Amino acid sequence: MFKRRTKVTPTFNMASMTDIIFLLLIFFMITSTMVSPNAIKVLLPQGKKQTTVKATARVVIDKDLNLYAAAGNEKEEPVTLEQLPSVLNAQVNDSTELFVSLYADEAVPYKNIVEILSIANENHFKMVLATRPPSARE
Secondary structure, three states: OOOOOOOOOOOOOOHHHHHHHHHHHHHHHHHHHHOOOOOOOOOOOEOOOOOOOOOOEEEEEOOOOOEEEEEOOOOOEEOOOOOHHHHHHOOOOOOOOOEEEEEEOOOOOHHHHHHHHHHHHHOOOEEEEOOEOOOOOO
């Protein structure tokens, strides 16, 4: 019968695969620094315990008592207190509950926070108060 003169070795060269991995790593490192998750500056109060609930919507109250709302990865848009229930109700699916994170500046009066909490209670939203972790020097 016929025999080959050269033997075929079944090896795989990993050099090209590592080049692709490094290019992807560099790409994700560069693009992740461009993402600005919170464009509205809010100094959150400190909390000892952080929650792991993934909120489906956000409500932000800055120190000037301006109200903003957003859902998912969308950008926060200015809203009024009267518009808030309809904006948040638009995010509710039939099968899921709406978890809303409230980002309130620590200078915001308690009265304004209670207004948002009562709107959430009336509309059966699950509300989570966002806090910043305690600093290392405390």
